[in-house]
Amino acid sequence: MLLDLYGTNRDSRSWHEPQRFAPERFAHWNGSAFNFITQGGGDSASGHRCPGERLAIELLKASLCMLTRHMEYAVPAQDLRIDPSRMPAQPESQLVISDVRRVAQ
Structure with missing residues (x-):
């Protein structure tokens, strides 16, 4: 189930x-x-x-x-469609982030 x-x-x-x-x-x-x-x-x-x-x-x-x-990053254009027949359901391109950097405290 x-x-x-x-x-x-x-x-x-x-x-x-x-x-x-x-x-x-x-x-x-x-x-x-x-x-x-x-x-x-x-x-x-x-x-x-x-x-x-x-x-x-x-x-x-x-x-x-x-x-x-505490961090900044960019979320570039990507395929975020989800196929509800797939388990686990996740975006086609998963989730891609780039330009990850720590935020100065």
């Missing part, structure tokens, strides 16, 4: 304009553990949660901070 994260995250019944990158749509998120497919739903003390959830969250936070605050 495969979970279709690509399709679920682009379901127009759940998201207005699901193909558009719109981080502001989460500005008023109610904090419910059941809004996203992540590490399981429910209370971590009494429900099903992934034992590595805290580590995964901290790694994501550190990675996003590095990518958005």
